Amino acid sequence: MSFGDPNPNNPYGQQPGQPPQGQPGYGYPQQAPQGIPPQGQPGYGYPQAPPAQYGMPQPGYGGMPAFAGWWSRVAAMLIDAIVIGVPYGLLIGIGGGVGGGAGTALVLLGALVALGLGLFKLYKEGTTGQFIGKKAVNIRVLREADGQPLGFGIAFVRYIAHFLDSLACYLGWLWPIWDAKKQTFADKICSSVVVKSV
Template sequence: MSFGSPNNPYEKPQNPQQPQPGYGYPQQPQQPQQPGYGYPQQAPQGVPPQQGYPQQPGYGYPQAPQVPASAYGYPQQPGYGGQPPYANWGQRFLGFLVDMLVFAVPYVLVIVGANAKMGALSAIGGLALLGLAIYQLIIEGKNGQTLGKKALGIRLVRELDGQPIGVGMAFVRRLAHFLDSLACYLGWLWPAWDAKRQTFADKVCSTIVIRTN
């Protein structure tokens, strides 16, 4: 048994049965703990625990909600993909034609009275024309249907929410129809191929014409 060096009384004696590292015995490397085998994985930095990553459709961009046809006050029609049932060009043209026929009677009275120099008959026809025009404007603004539109089963509404546009906007839309008459009346024909079946006046006023049945 060794009691240390006689020249250094403070040196601790060594046990010959316990080999010391560094004297011919290599140290064993410490194995790191691998996650997954009984050890919980650490959450990425900056992510609150027990939360994870929310899944967003469309590569992180939320999809815009599609306005269903029921938002316009009518049940969704099959084959429209949730879009409102737009009135086609033929329905709009026939509705306009019916409205013109309604105005035909007082207009004839004005013409006949003027040619026959019958001021009273011409005045009656003129008042009837004015009254009928105001009446058509009011009912179109309040419920979206003139006499012609009602006969064809179509309605004028706001594109945003499917509600009536009001009398004031109905009057503005009538004035905006001058855009439809430009360039050889191209605006009146535009609903024949437009995706929303709109005239130029409809696009300016943000209105659409839809079917009611």
């Protein structure tokens, strides 16, 4: 019979020099109380992916979402052009019709509204990957390397780089039709991709 053995007739009871059953000895990993996950110890099974931001899975854990089609991108651009262009056009038109100092003020206000909406568009695309147009057609622009939003600076550079898409008969705007990653020239320069939202 061994000390601490609940069954005195058990010939295979606890051997001398071993820790009592149910209690780990020195060098054995400690177990967390029931219902509390162990701290600092990896779990069993496959490694878990870090939580995705903005509803996007991380590359390397299931891959980048599918690339957005060309028509989705065109629709998003048209919606954004309407959102920014209509207030601008109305204020310019009214200002031109009124004339004088009030007309000039309305024209300047129209230009400021367009500039403000344009900067807000870059901010939203830089921080969330979407402005109104992309949100309406369920796509977003992200960094190719890690699937995260571009940031305002890269979103601004991408906007400027679209100038290159307009050269040579707008070839850069058409490039996503046959490109493997469906990128424009601006996307290639800024290492950005336009993907379907999850």
